[in-house]
Amino acid sequence: MSDQPRPTETEHLAERETQHRARPEPATYRERLWVPLWWWPVGFALAGLLAAEIHMGAPGLRAWLPYVLLFPVPVWVLLWMSRHRLEVAPDATGTSELRVDRAHLPVSFVARATVVPKSAKSAALGRQLDPAAYVQHRPWIGTLVLLVLDDPDDPTPYWLVSTRRPAAVLAALGIPSAV
Structure with a gap:
């Protein structure tokens, strides 16, 4: 028999709660942008x-x-x-953040957002593109999400990210889409 006292029920529950908090929260939206089947x-x-x-x-x-x-x-x-992944998940503070591959964007820095349809994609990626913007584009995906940032410490004016379901991405971030 060991001389160490057994943990009380309260200590046991506190340890389980700490272990539970250490696990990452499940993503509210997840998408992998596979190449077309053909x-x-x-x-x-x-x-x-x-x-x-x-x-x-x-x-x-x-x-x-x-x-x-x-x-x-x-x-x-x-x-x-097809390695491009897009995910909306809670961060360490509990607010949502957008993760695109290794980059992440907390929703608190997003001033406004909109969907870029396939018909406007050429202009958004061409003559209207700001060179300082963060762009994750896949040519086989028709629509994009435009997230305009409001962060004085970041020189990036906006994110432009390919997605098959832009309305679902904006809904998972809790951002009303501007048309």
């Missing part, structure tokens, strides 16, 4: 075509080597292109 067969067709070109002059077992070596390439490329 890109996969195109990627495999290009890899197969290149492997067939290499295969033409090799007899025997070496004939299959280009296929074995080249077919993982489109898988890696398309997964790498």
Whole structure:
């Protein structure tokens, strides 16, 4: 038997509460911007075509080597292109924040927000784009979210982020979208 006293019920509950607070809160919105499905067969067709070109002059077992070596390439490329993640989750203070890959933006710094439709995407990313803006754009995603910042310590005027469901992102942040 040990000489140490057993923890009381209150101490046990306090320890469990501390452990619970250490866990991150679940995200209220999460999105991963995968490449379109039709890109996969195109990627495999290009890899197969290149492997067939290499295969033409090799007899025997070496004939299959280009296929074995080249077919993982489109898988890696398309997964790498689909690495973009967008998440709205509570931060350490309990307020919502937008996380885009490794960047995060507390909602308290957002002055206003709007949805950039597909028809206005070219202008928003072209002649109207501020060079100091934070941009996470994926060309295969039609809509963007524009978040104008109100932070005197940050030179970034706004965030421009690709998303398939911009209204859901703004609702998860608790920001009324301006039209």
